[in-house]
Amino acid sequence: MTLGQDSTSLALFVTHRTALLNYANDIVGERSLAEDVVQDAYLRLQRAERRHAADDTLDEPLAYLFRIVRNLALDVRQRLNRERGHLVLGNGQGAAEIPADRPDPESQAIDRDQLRLLQAALDELPRRSRVALEMHRFGDYRIADIAAHLGVSVGTAHALVVDALDHCKSRLGRRP
Structure with a gap:
């Protein structure tokens, strides 16, 4: 080299x-x-x-x-x-006997219901609001990038994200 x-x-x-x-x-x-x-x-x-x-x-x-x-x-x-x-604990208990690090069935059912509610809330949003929220929360895009993608001002993009978040929170029973 x-x-x-x-x-x-x-x-x-x-x-x-x-x-x-x-x-x-x-x-x-x-x-x-x-x-x-x-x-x-x-x-x-x-x-x-x-x-x-x-x-x-x-x-x-x-x-x-x-x-x-x-x-x-x-x-x-x-x-x-x-x-x-392969971890073995001092008392002879093998790693296979250690409780799984996942939620119990009741928590899983509650989480699935919350996910269904969230999906329904996203489906209710206007297309621009849904896209803005998905880009921001799931795609890690900056507000300026969202504004450029949607062809709107930064303030409008910010408002779309905030309004969409408020809508989803209210549908999930959480305070906006």
Whole structure:
């Protein structure tokens, strides 16, 4: 790898480090593990660039870096799940006997009813309001992005989201 390639991969890594950490953290669920994954991914990117030195550079180094992070994070998560599955408590109780970390059937039924109510509330909304709310809450879009997508002002986009949220809260029996 040439000095230029090394500094390019470092600049790419530094520029996207936060996004890479968040991506890895979403998969492994633990920030310190995510940091290890991202660091290891950077080292693998450097090795890959050394192997491709004759070809000049990798075609899509950022996409390659995200793919490395994803694969490493999934490996870490699988390893953690295996380790947790083999956990044996001091009193001889195996991990299989530990209560599941999920809601009881009554809570699940209540949650399903709430979800049906929410879906009905979303279906009642005008198309622009529903799109604005879905983009904001489910797509993590900024209000400015929603406004641009809908072809409305930022204030109107904000009002659409707020009104849609208030409507859904009232249909779910919660105070707006």
